[in-house]
Amino acid sequence: MADLKLPQLPDRNPVKLNISVMPDLHLALTEYAALYASTYGRDEPVVELIPAMLAAFLDSDRSFTRNRGRG
Template identity: 40%
Template sequence: MAKLKIGTLPDDKPVKVNLELPASVHRDLVAYAKAIASESGQSVSDPGKLVAPMLARFMATDRGFSKWRRTAHSRKEGTREE
């Protein structure tokens, strides 16, 4: 099996967010949870718990977002509050 981008789930204090997903995305999350269980042995009781690490991974590997974030941070540091 190919190596999954999301491995084990971190134990972190969550922030509650409600959102609607297309049924096809939910089916894929369920399938991904099964793949994680198969590969790592870690059972994922709620496929919704995969959303946060997937989003984090996506944002961490998005070069455009990283560049924007660095630029926005640089601009923020360059301004002085009076």
Template identity: 40%
Template structure:
């Protein structure tokens, strides 16, 4: 089985953000949470809202164009 891109999720001081998700995206996130729990060996899947921040972080880290713009040397 291919490993999921998302590894263990560390606790960090959260900042509250409210978003609306299409139902299909929420269902897929719930399925991902189930797979993530099985792969990382945690007892119960994390709530969907705990998955979104590390997913966004990983997405932005893998976006080369964003990384170039974010870099201090790009200013």
């Protein structure tokens, strides 16, 4: 087996989730998407922003990142 610098890439097959949100959260997400569009000059649908938002949230949770993989 070759000794490559690049490790094997992780699984990148998306997993589809279906969720329901309360109307106030839907409104906030829609408003966030509008602010994103005015900030970056690029419209992105809420469903495209949510995965990045969740990843950013999890990455910013120090307790989660510290304890991840211990269980």
